[in-house]
Amino acid sequence: MIGLSLLLGLSLSNKVMIGTAMLGGMAGVVGSFAVLRGRSLVGDMLAHAALPGIGLAFLIMGSRSMLGLSIGALASGLLAIATVTVIVRWTRTKEDAAIGIVLSTFFGFGVVLLSIVQKPEIGGNKAGLDSYLFGEPGNMLTGDLYVLAVVGTLVLLAVGLLFKEFKLVCFDTDFAQSQGWPTLQLDLLMMASLALVTIVGLPIVGVILMAAMIILPAATARFWTNRLHLMLLLAAAFGVAAGPLGTYLGRGLPAGASIVLTAASFFVLSVLFAPRRGVVAKIVSEYQLRRRISHEHLLRSLYELSESELPTIPRLPLLSIHEHRHWNSLEKLLNLEVEAGTIERSEQTVKLTPLGLRRATELTKAHRLWEMYLVQFAGIAPDHVDRDADDIEHLLPESLVLQLEQQLANEGRLPLLIPEVPLSLHDLGTEKPSRES
Amino acid sequence: MLTGAATNVACALIGCFLVLRRMSMMGDALSHAVLPGLVVAFLISGSTGILPLFLGAAVVGLLTTFLTQSLHQYARVPSDASMGVVFTTMFAIGVVLVKKYVSGLHFDIACVYEGSLELVPFADTIAGLPRPLFTTLIVLIVNLAVLIVLWKEFKISSFDGNLATTMGFSSTAIHYLLMTLVAVTAVASFEAVGSILVVAMLIVPAATAHLLCDRLAVMVAISAGVGIAASILGYWAAYYFDTNIAGMMTVAVGVLYALAVLFSPRYGICSTLVRNFQMSLRVFREDLLAMLYRVEELDASKSLTATEARIALGSGWLARLAISNLIRAGGIGKEGDQLQLTVQGRSDARQLVRSHRLWETYLVEHLGMPLDHVHEPANRIEHFIDEKLRQELDAELEEKSQDPHGREIPE
Numbered sequence: 001m002i003g004l005s006l007l008l009g010l011s012l013s014n015k016v017m018i019g020t021a022m023l024g025g026m027a028g029v030v031g032s033f034a035v036l037r038g039r040s041l042v043g044d045m046l047a048h049a050a051l052p053g054i055g056l057a058f059l060i061m062g063s064r065s066m067l068g069l070s071i072g073a074l075a076s077g078l079l080a081i082a083t084v085t086v087i088v089r090w091t092r093t094k095e096d097a098a099i100g101i102v103l104s105t106f107f108g109f110g111v112v113l114l115s116i117v118q119k120p121e122i123g124g125n126k127a128g129l130d131s132y133l134f135g136e137p138g139n140m141l142t143g144d145l146y147v148l149a150v151v152g153t154l155v156l157l158a159v160g161l162l163f164k165e166f167k168l169v170c171f172d173t174d175f176a177q178s179q180g181w182p183t184l185q186l187d188l189l190m191m192a193s194l195a196l197v198t199i200v201g202l203p204i205v206g207v208i209l210m211a212a213m214i215i216l217p218a219a220t221a222r223f224w225t226n227r228l229h230l231m232l233l234l235a236a237a238f239g240v241a242a243g244p245l246g247t248y249l250g251r252g253l254p255a256g257a258s259i260v261l262t263a264a265s266f267f268v269l270s271v272l273f274a275p276r277r278g279v280v281a282k283i284v285s286e287y288q289l290r291r292r293i294s295h296e297h298l299l300r301s302l303y304e305l306s307e308s309e310l311p312t313i314p315r316l317p318l319l320s321i322h323e324h325r326h327w328n329s330l331e332k333l334l335n336l337e338v339e340a341g342t343i344e345r346s347e348q349t350v351k352l353t354p355l356g357l358r359r360a361t362e363l364t365k366a367h368r369l370w371e372m373y374l375v376q377f378a379g380i381a382p383d384h385v386d387r388d389a390d391d392i393e394h395l396l397p398e399s400l401v402l403q404l405e406q407q408l409a410n411e412g413r414l415p416l417l418i419p420e421v422p423l424s425l426h427d428l429g430t431e432k433p434s435r436e437s
Numbered sequence: 438m439l440t441g442a443a444t445n446v447a448c449a450l451i452g453c454f455l456v457l458r459r460m461s462m463m464g465d466a467l468s469h470a471v472l473p474g475l476v477v478a479f480l481i482s483g484s485t486g487i488l489p490l491f492l493g494a495a496v497v498g499l500l501t502t503f504l505t506q507s508l509h510q511y512a513r514v515p516s517d518a519s520m521g522v523v524f525t526t527m528f529a530i531g532v533v534l535v536k537k538y539v540s541g542l543h544f545d546i547a548c549v550y551e552g553s554l555e556l557v558p559f560a561d562t563i564a565g566l567p568r569p570l571f572t573t574l575i576v577l578i579v580n581l582a583v584l585i586v587l588w589k590e591f592k593i594s595s596f597d598g599n600l601a602t603t604m605g606f607s608s609t610a611i612h613y614l615l616m617t618l619v620a621v622t623a624v625a626s627f628e629a630v631g632s633i634l635v636v637a638m639l640i641v642p643a644a645t646a647h648l649l650c651d652r653l654a655v656m657v658a659i660s661a662g663v664g665i666a667a668s669i670l671g672y673w674a675a676y677y678f679d680t681n682i683a684g685m686m687t688v689a690v691g692v693l694y695a696l697a698v699l700f701s702p703r704y705g706i707c708s709t710l711v712r713n714f715q716m717s718l719r720v721f722r723e724d725l726l727a728m729l730y731r732v733e734e735l736d737a738s739k740s741l742t743a744t745e746a747r748i749a750l751g752s753g754w755l756a757r758l759a760i761s762n763l764i765r766a767g768g769i770g771k772e773g774d775q776l777q778l779t780v781q782g783r784s785d786a787r788q789l790v791r792s793h794r795l796w797e798t799y800l801v802e803h804l805g806m807p808l809d810h811v812h813e814p815a816n817r818i819e820h821f822i823d824e825k826l827r828q829e830l831d832a833e834l835e836e837k838s839q840d841p842h843g844r845e846i847p848e
Binding site: 040041092208209211261277282 | 459464525532533631643644678684
């Protein structure tokens with residue numbers, strides 16, 4: 001990438017694009033681990049806690065070189081992690097409070113140091129230090145790109161070599177420990193790579209927005225996959241895309257903020273439209289389930305109403321269906337059934353087709369078998385089983401229905417009055433209208 | 438300094454509930470997330486009046502809380518990640534809005550961040566008070582009033598949300614109310630002290646108080662006290678070093694927390710170390726007494742030398758200390774190199790051995806443990822069996838006179 005950029009002659013905007021892309025990619029990878037480990041806010045803490053290190057490094061060296069300041073930042077970031085660990089381990093302060101305490105006091109101390117640096121008699125020139133707080137990609141130097149590249153390589157190398165171990169620690173620390181893995185060291189290594197990336201990213205997007213770059217791509221990727229390696233790849237891709245795209249779209253705006261907003265829009269789109277975990281997908285599948293349930297309830301009601309006259313299929317007056325049970329939108333349901341070929345209807349009557357009768361028979365059978373099972377084996381009173389069966393009948397797989405039938409038959413408890421469907425255990429006429437779902 | 442103190446107390450009061458609910462980071466999140474609310478309120482009202490700013494903060498605070506909750510609940514994003522996503526995005530929106538519409542005006546992000554008590558515009562007064570002091574006082578009073586009125590509700594919902602729900606009030610509503618208070622407090626403090634001090638004051642005094650006490654009312658009071666102390670110390674230190682006041686107050690409160698961590702009477706590291714040390718010393722002393730008693734029991738003429746005893750106890754410095762300690766306390770006497778139980782020491786030792794053997798008997802008779810497994814547990818628990826328990830054990834065992842190893846249980 002660096003070679004490529006050199007070829008392109010390294011105009012400023014190219015540099016910014018490449019730099020932000022690299023940063024986004026790295027942040028995506030380390031962020032994935034942080035998000036999975038429930039440490040999303042550690043990035044935020046690190047970004048804040050780096051400040052005193054930056055101030056001290058500046059005081060000592062008296063100049064702004066990314067390498068020197070980064071070392072200072074890294075040192076105070078690591079110190080912050082250590083402090084949090086100690087607080088959580090040795091006091092009754094909980095982790096969230098510990099993170100908040102370390103974040104704010106370190107940052108406060110940093111502010112104090114910076115205000116000392118600012119004083120004329122120290123002779124410091126604070127220019128450039130502010131960018132550590134608020135981020136200014138435009139200030140990026142070619143040297144900074146090399147730092148980014150080196151850090152990126154290191155992080156990718158670590159993740160590549162220790163992928164299996166990181167994965168294990170991420171998902172089941174206790175198991176990893178019981179298998180003899182050095183979980184503490186692995187954990188620290190994960191944290192250290194997080195710290196490294198956070199700190200090189202600080203001058204580019206700033207404190208808060210660096211925290212966002214850690215969380216957003218990873219949280220976005222989580223919506224699309226359940227597999228870790230895919231999640232890492234996706235998070236890196238989202239990060240890489242957000243950098244240059246944000247810089248490009250947000251010309252004239254603070255670049256850090258526009259990068260983050262780009263990443264945030266990826267996130268929002270994923271929340272809405274991701275295939276399985278997305279909100280839209282969930283609403284659709286919920287709607288489908290609801291429709292299936294109403295459909296099954298309708299067919300069963302029709303069966304129950306027709307039952308007395310079987311095997312001839314009677315025409316049922318619409319009114320009797322209304323009286324049988326409460327319906328939310330019966331007309332729509334009936335139309336759907338007509339389309340599916342399960343019923344015939346005229347203005348005021350409904351009649352099951354042979355196909356409809358077969359479906360309805362199966363459904364009623366599942367319902368009653370479950371009721372019987374509850375009565376026979378769980379000792380529940382016959383007038384209490386209808387609701388339970390109502391809920392579960394839609395989820396009973398065919399194999400289970402067969403098994404139930406078999407079991408009840410073995411026990412000699414299957415009253416085979418009608419070869420297909422056992423009679424209802426309770427009076428259907430007195431069945432109270434139950435809610436449709 | 439007054440402004441600082443008022444802010445600190447206002448934050449410290451509600452901070453207690455954040456810390457107890459393990460939502461400390463919500464303070465950080467809200468104090469950043471309100472930025473767009475401020476900008477929009479400013480743009481709509483065209484002024485930096487107090488009321489629009491409060492309204493903006495409250496609305497955005499509620500929005501942030503709502504988004505965080507729903508992302509967590511409906512989209513299954515881990516709660517910390519959802520918080521992180523929402524507040525950073527809000528902040529980014531705020532930054533963009535600032536840049537786009539109000540650059541160069543009152544909203545200087547750097548100033549919001551670092552705070553500048555020095556620059557508190559004292560010329561600008563409301564009702565005879567400097568404006569920031571006035572706003573923070575209002576917030577302080579509001580927070581205090583809400584806490585007093587809804588004390589029970591806050592308390593119950595912080596410790597047991599489900600209980601609150603069964604008692605008929607919504608802990609969700611309390612949650613949202615708390616978050617609104619946090620957002621409004623954060624805003625009120627912005628122009629005076631900067632967001633970072635707000636975050637610190639929301640969390641650190643409460644965490645400090647949490648280390649010092651176990652009762653909520655006391656905790657809130659201590660927390661407020663810590664807030665005041667931090668503002669005085671910070672102000673003084675900033676004056677002394679000629680540096681940023683808000684930053685120094687943060688450092689001061691951090692130092693107070695560190696002191697509490699080290700020296701809190703019940704939960705401090707030092708007191709825990711001291712307690713552990715005293716406990717091990719007592720165990721060593723009692724082990725020594727019991728050992729001497731057993732030696733006497735086997736053969737009344739025999740006794741141990743100090744060196745033998747020390748080696749038997751594990752020969753660390755604690756063993757040495759335990760021996761000299763016991764001699765000074767009059768539990769044992771030293772003739773030459775021989776250690777002898779005094780009358781007092783013998784009766785103490787008899788009670789210990791009695792506890793030990795009663796417990797062994799109990800384990801064998803009532804729990805059916807094998808003979809060779811009862812010494813270890815008895816050895817550990819003998820130090821914690823008091824007279825009352827000894828009597829109960831004795832009654833339970835129908836005053837047996839021998840332990841399962843066939844040794845006599847002393848009276």
